[in-house]
Amino acid sequence: MTESNYFAQVLKPGRYLGSEYNAVQKEWQQAEVRCAVVFPDLYEIGMSHQGLQILYHIFNAQDKFLAERCYSPDKDVEKLLRNRNLPLTSLESGTPLGNFDLLAITLPYELCYTNILTVLDLAGIPIYAKDRQETYPIVLGGGACAMNPEPVADYFDAVLLGDGEEAITEIGLLIQSAKADGLSKIDVLAQLAKIEGVYVPSFFSPEYDENGKVRQIVAHTGQNEVNRRVLSDLGAVDHLLHPIVPNAKIVHDRLGVEIARGCTRGCRFCQAGVTYRPVRERTPEQIMALAEKGIANSGFEEMALLSLSTGDYSCLGEVLPKLMDRFADEYVSVAMPSMRVGTLTPEIMDQIKRVRKTGFTLAPEAGSERLRRVINKGITEEDLLEASRMAFGLGWKVMKFYFMIGLPTESQEDIDAIIELVKKSGYEISKVAKGRKQINVSIGTFVPKPHTPFQWNRQLTIEESRDRITYLRQNLPRKGCKMKWHSPEQSFLEGIFSRGDRRLSALIHAAWQAGARLDGWSDHFNLERWRKAADEIGLDLDFYLREREFDEVLPWSHLQTGIDLQFLKDEWNNAREEIYTPDCRYHGCQQCGLCDFDLVQPIVHSEVEPGSQKTDGTFIPGEHQDKRNNAAHDEQHFKYIVHYSRIGNICFLGHLELLQLIFRGLRRAEIETNFSKGYNPSPKISFGPALPVGTQSNAEYFLMDLPKPLASPQDAAALLSSKLPPGLEVNSITLHSGKLPQVVEVNYSIEFPKPLSESQVALLESFLASDELVISRERKGKKRQFNIRPLITSLVTETDNLLTMQVISKAGSPGIKPADALQHILGLDQETTLELAITKNSWQGLDEE
Structure with a gap:
């Protein structure tokens, strides 16, 4: 399009x-x-x-x-x-x-x-x-x-x-x-x-x-x-230095820095722990280069250190302080979305909170010590409680716990253990934290994955999942705890595809023809559609959730990860015996069969296992000093007004999306602004009134508050313009008092898709000759009458399909959009209104002080 x-x-x-x-x-x-x-x-x-x-x-x-x-x-x-x-x-x-x-x-x-x-x-x-x-x-x-x-x-x-x-x-x-x-x-x-x-x-x-x-x-x-393709070394970084910066809001709107690939912790349910082996870490120098160039070339205000388990990166104690020392003064925060319990230390938390308290998810997976031994999680209840005490003791108010139901050998006692663990965590948190605090408990149904030790296990039925979720909902603490869960129906379909064969292509096609779309989104998902499609082609969906035999030919048997099948079988036997399999990064090769120790082998840059001993003194909580916390630094205020245009398809972005583009453009142009205080600091920038989506403009502006004057506002305007996406262009940057007039007049041009009819011209003339045009608006369930006529000071027909309109805008008072005004004046339908090409041309009174 x-x-x-x-x-x-x-x-x-x-x-x-x-x-x-x-x-x-x-x-x-x-x-x-x-x-x-x-x-x-x-x-x-x-x-x-x-x-x-x-x-x-x-x-x-x-x-x-x-x-x-x-x-x-x-x-x-x-x-x-x-x-x-x-x-x-x-x-x-x-x-x-x-x-x-x-x-x-x-x-x-x-x-x-x-x-x-x-x-x-x-x-x-x-x-x-x-x-x-x-x-x-x-x-x-x-x-x-x-x-x-x-x-x-x-x-x-x-x-x-x-x-x-x-x-x-x-x-x-x-x-x-x-x-x-x-x-x-x-x-x-x-x-x-x-x-x-x-x-x-x-x-x-x-x-x-x-x-x-x-x-x-x-x-x-x-x-x-x-055989699976394995990249032996992650050393190359050139292709990661210019990340595409989204125009619209996305789920993970930040710079991703992959610090390592692969995980050998050996959680027996985890497919990624098999299919991304061996562990290959980037060097601290490579990570710093990715962060430096990535932030400079993108303008993101947050970076995420990405790995299957970020806390297991062997040089995290070295890299994280360097990243924070480098970026804290620029208000760039660091998130670590995948932290293993046991690797989350006070030192790490203390570093992260220097800008803003990004979220933590702790994944004990199972509630009981016994079941965590079965899945080879390698963490204890005390590890989780200690992580909770540390986080809330250092000022966090919310933490997320993730558990799975339906893991192999799970019993009612294991379900009860989830409830008890959350209760204990809440009690421990109450001893170290004051005020509002919350644990978000997330529950997912275990889905057996190919190439894992649990690939032969059965999956819970929908009814079994519902029963366990209902039990948890009824028995988890009401206060300080919020529970969410993944849909058992979606997990059911995921399980079918996870261990499915080629006959499912006919099912997917039939369900798609019946309207199945975007099934990962709960508001689009409809399991009944899939059941009907399965009935039409004679497929038993429950067949795919069954237990498999060790000697059964699996649909993926001809596709090799490099891990020996016997290793997976041995791991399943170890699960039944609750035998722990150590991490090969630090405890010797576990004979999984992947590495040849020539081209394919673990690449780890420190011999010390994260979390295995206390900090060596590289950094101490509370001793860092950020320049941005210096009061004198914040006392300098130089205010500038930036005039810019917004032409072309970029006008279809919303106001909040546009703000984000400007913030990131300023960072790329290295124009430093003052920041607000508080939990989530943001640049001190004031924007003009929100422009309706689809309206172009040659007369947009924002005010920015800087800690030091610009050496050359003209050069800064040219640089900022070059750092913005196509369609946004900076026209000028000038010093400004920071005070804006309460009333301004805005000039628009409106192009119709076809020439105005005689009746429409007559309606325009009637409007201009009248003293009022009252429209009805609804807000918060209440309808109010509003006379728009005094706000439109001029309405001129320039050609047979082009109008110009002058509109008064008053701060704090109801206004009128040109499209809405013409819809009421001419009685336009919604489709015709959407086809109007509207451009804001100029302001009058904006630069008056």
Whole structure:
């Protein structure tokens, strides 16, 4: 979608605008290989996914390659595209997806599978790989769910298993060569299958026995198995230095810094702990470079240190103080969203709170010591209680605990232990914290995952999950505790896809045809639709949640993570015996079978296990001193008014989204502002009245409060303008008193999609000749009458479809938007009103003091 009249009709146009800061724009005709990287969920989810950005920048770094992005549209945009017979296009250039050579579709989680069909169908690409001829793009899958892609395997030409940093370039080079040589599609697939980690589903066929179990997986080539691709070293950082900065609000709106990949703690339920082995840490120097360049090139006000378990990064005690010393004065906070109980120390907490208290989630997973031994969690009840005491003692008011229900061997005593553990935590917190405090308890149903020691276990039924959730709701403390839970119905479907086979492709297709969309969103999810689809094709959904036998051929048996099957079986036996398996990073190789200790091996930069001993004195809580806390620093106030324009599709962003763009642009331009005080400090910037979504403007402004004067306001204006996304342009920056007039006149031009009729011209003349036009407004359930006539001082017909309007704006008083005014004056319907092209041209009185 590139036409502005489409954006006016959709719910969140910011998802579809493109033109974000650091997005790559390359010449289509100059590229020899064109790839669309696709995330099959909404923009705000997909833009939070670092893997897609990594592949995007790596591919675009090649001279003859081009990569553009696409995200799954929401239902309103899907309807609009279908009604107008328009194809789904890329964000960067608005090119139909069918014109690309390669579609690289991420498989991030199971409940996005119907979105893949939506993307393919809207792109005009046949859903099943067998139906796609030579003229269609190669459809490639990859990501977290790629280690069992069988439920969607029939839709893909190829699937990349494992790390993609090196493989994506090899795939691009192969396609480049194949295009030059004129290879057929089958020849291209044969060549792709030779790349390490690439799985071509059509080269394998599952066969089933009379009970519906997989009897064997037949390989049609000499390759019986496909091995996961493993990146030996995370040392390369060039592709991570210019992160795309979203225009619209996204789920994780911050700079992600991957400090390590892989985890060898060995939690027996955790698929990522298997499929991302071995542990590969970045050096402290690499992390500092990623943070320095990433913040400078993005303007984010928060960075997150990313890893499966951030607290297990061996050099965290060295890196975190350096990051905080570097960024605290710039009000850039550090979040660590994945902290293992036992690695959360007072020193870490004390560092984090220097800017703002970012959230913590502690995941004991199970309530009892016994069950935590079964799952190899390796933490004690006292570890959790101590973490709670520390956090609340240092000023935190809210902490999240995550538990699973339905873990193997779970009993009623284990469910009761969750309740008791929360109660004990609440009691311990009350001894160290005053005032409001809360524990948010999150409950999820255990879903057995492929390639884990628990891959053979059964999953709870929906009814069993509901019963346990209800029991917890009724018995967890009412005061100071809030419980949330993942839908048992969604967990049920996730479990089906998690350990499913190729027969599920027919189910996904049938449910999609019946209207299944965006199943990861609870407000869209409808299990009954899936049950009906299963009945139509004769599929028993409960079959996929059953217990599996050790000797059973699993649907993913031909896809290898590098971990020995016998190791997984031994781990399941260790679970039954409650035997702990140590972390190989610090306690020797546990013989999982992955590492060759040549190219593939753990990369850890400290021999000391985090949390195993007290701080060595590198930093001491409370001793750091931030310049921003110096009162003299805050006494300097230099106020400037910034005049800027907002032209083009960027006008479809909301007011809060625009504010965020300005804040980040100022940070990129290194214009330092004063900040507010309190829990969540923000720049001292005052914006003009919110502009209606869809209205362009040549006359926007904001006031900024700086701690020191600008050396050259003219140069600062040019620099800031260069650091803003396309469509935002700074016209001037000048000193200002900071005082704004209470009444100003605003001039607008309004272009109609077609010439005004005689009756409409008559209505305009009647309005101008009258003293009032009373409209009704409803606010907080109350209707009020409002005369808009005195606010419109001028209304001139410039051409047969162009008006200019002068509107009075009074601070603290009701105002009128030009579109609303014309809707009432001319009796326009909603569709015509949305088609008006409105531009704010100028203010009168703004710079008067």
